[in-house]
């Protein structure tokens with residue numbers, strides 16, 4: 001069941017291409033129960049190894065020397081050592097030579113791997129880090145311990161007071177959910193002055209034990225004199241090792257899960273920051289484009305207005321000229337009209353294509369209206385002949401009047417008071433033409449107004465806000481984030497695996 005949880009974590013971690021961290025590697029590869037010996041120099045750790053392995057103070061025991069050497073004691077058929085956990089060298093047969101060798105190894109400041117055939121090593125590896133509290137690079141050791149330890153044995157000569165540093169160390173074990181036992185050592189030492197003897201020691205230790213935090217168990221140990229105390233400790237470790245081991249793995253799984261959830265969350269944060277930067281950049285680009293479009297639209301609009309005015313003036317000038325000079329016909333008039341609108345349509349299509357707006361239909365003027373205008377031609381001739389009384393004046397005027405509208409002509413006619421029968425008819429004609437022209441003018445103006453508003457509206461529509469939220473959502477969707485979030489959910493679900 002614990003194996004399944006571990007392999008599920010591995011699967012999840014692999015699925016998001018995260019590296020296996022040391023704790024996960026330890027969970028994957030290490031099936032052995034690991035005991036870490038900790039405590040100040042001289043607290044009796046090495047002495048305990050000697051006692052546990054039934055050796056006669058062969059491991060170098062000293063109250064003075066503390067080194068950086070780390071002893072890793074594993075099970076093996078022979079009593080041998082190595083600096084690399086391979087190519088082991090057998091210890092000499094002679095006990096004094098062995099002691100000498102172990103003393104050398106103790107001063108090597110390296111990691112020394114030891115094989116020994118004592119049966120307790122079939123259950124557990126033992127790691128002794130001398131001088132743990134004496135050296136500065138504690139963190140390195142501490143990290144190693146946090147990763148590997150299934151149980152920590154904390155050594156303290158029973159008659160010494162716990163130090164703040166030691167308290168802090170034990171608290172950090174509890175924080176990491178690492179189980180530990182306290183070994184009160186050297187219980188063979190008595191002190192008559194302080195009233196410490198074999199009878200009073202257990203109560204004395206019991207009183208002090210409260211300051212050692214949340215240990216599993218404490219033991220009174222005398223590695224030197226009372227070997228049965230070592231027997232009890234061994235018995236405890238062997239008979240409880242399965243429970244302790246399962247607890248430890250469960251805790252490690254919990255820790256490694258937390259580590260990955262934390263690092264995935266950190267990674268998500270980084271990705272989100274990147275996306276936010278992208279959003280800002282996109283927003284800038286969008287705003288810039290908006291401004292450019294606005295400017296371009298404004299320019300186009302101005303050009304269009306000028307074009308429209310020019311063309312409109314031309315249109316009416318031509319119509320007037322045609323009517324005044326009695327040239328042209330209905331088709332020609334209609335062509336002028338359609339030509340004008342086709343031109344406007346052309347401008348709209350080419351200059352405002354970005355706006356993508358609907359170009360309104362061309363205004364249609366019934367041919368009859370043009371016919372009506374043209375049918376008045378004959379009557380116009382009459383007016384003109386009527387006018388030819390003042391021939392000199394008339395020629396000049398005729399040219400000038402080409403562009404004038406018919407309403408002003410009618411008014412002028414009335415002013416001249418030539419209102420005979422023909423005269424009245426002429427006024428009527430002028431008024432009629434003026435009204436037809438007015439109609440055309442009105443149609444033109446209304447339609448142009450519609451076009452102008454449509455352009456303004458479309459330009460307005462274009463000026464939308466950059467939709468940060470949906471842009472962000474899309475980018476998040478396209479990124480690794482959903483996969484990572486799912487990994488977190490899956491990691492949290494591992495608890496439910498039974």
Ligand SMILES: Nc1nc2c(ncn2[C@@H]2O[C@H](COP(=O)(O)OP(=O)(O)O)[C@@H](O)[C@H]2O)c(=O)[nH]1
Pocket residue numbers: 039040041042043044045046047048060061062063130131155185186187188189221222223224225
């Ligand atoms: N009286 C007594 N002395 C001990 C006992 N265990 C260790 N010592 C002495 O304490 C000193 C330090 O022991 P050692 O095992 O080297 O401590 P370490 O530095 O924690 O490994 C040595 O002089 C040992 O002889 C014990 O059970 N009783």
Ligand SMILES: [Mg+2]
Pocket residue numbers: 042045046047130
């Ligand atoms: Mg030692």
